[in-house]
Amino acid sequence: MPSPSHAVAQAKQALGARLREIRLVAGLTGRDLGDLTGWHSSKVSRIEHGRQTPSDNDISTWCRHCGADDQAGELVASLRTIDEMYVEWRRMQRTGLQRLQQAAVPLYERTTCFRVYEPSLIPGLFQTAEYALALMRAVVAFREIPDDSAQAVEARLQRQKVLESSDRRCVVILEEAALRNRIGDVEVMAGQLGRLLTVALRPNISLGIIPIRDRAMWPTNGFWIFDKERVLVETLSAELTVLQPREVALYAKAFTELADLASYGAAARTLIASAIAALDT
Known part of the structure; x- marks a missing residue:
């Protein structure tokens, strides 16, 4: 890419x-x-x-x-x-992470359908406080920015409330690697995977997991599609915002192809349970 x-x-x-x-x-x-x-x-x-x-x-x-x-x-x-x-991450994060979390609230509140693809992390809307804190502390250390991790986690958890509305739908596709990429210690990961099993049961949430053995599409960055309005792509150095309708449609096409590779329902829960079991090894 x-x-x-x-x-x-x-x-x-x-x-x-x-x-x-x-x-x-x-x-x-x-x-x-x-x-x-x-x-x-x-x-x-x-x-x-x-x-x-x-x-x-x-x-x-x-x-x-x-x-x-x-x-x-x-x-x-x-x-x-x-x-x-x-938009460079350093400019967005120069005062820490809390402001960045809060800035996205209006976009989240006006979105009725989230389509999320994440290859290596559990998405923020599903994160536990412990998982989010471990992740944000790693970001703070890497980027050498002010540490407001605790406040940023609280802002992220507040943002998750958008999914409490039955009028909003969230379709998430994860690579199996996202279940096995350890953020924090074993206890943090066990809690996070357990929460994933719980949120997947909500009627307004669809969770698909692409098994490692079934990976047939070229690697790509994670991306979020907000209705048909925009796409956000996070890279190591920046956040890429896509607004052009033709390009948004291209990401939507990629999302559909990724969704076709994913396992759902009982098969997805088996993959999560397998990842939990592997924490003891």
């Missing part, structure tokens, strides 16, 4: 290429468009080659003078995707 920074650069280039195509279809040169808009022709070139990010107004002006007003809305949506898609 390309790095987030590479993905941003590609997105800027793709936006510029679309704007160039609109200009060419309109039969305008870069100088022509510059004269119509009052811009220097070099600005047109920089935008088209992804070296300058246009504003919302730039896109609207471009489309208006090229007779393509009907395309302005989609292009502005693409621009906002670029603006939001790459």
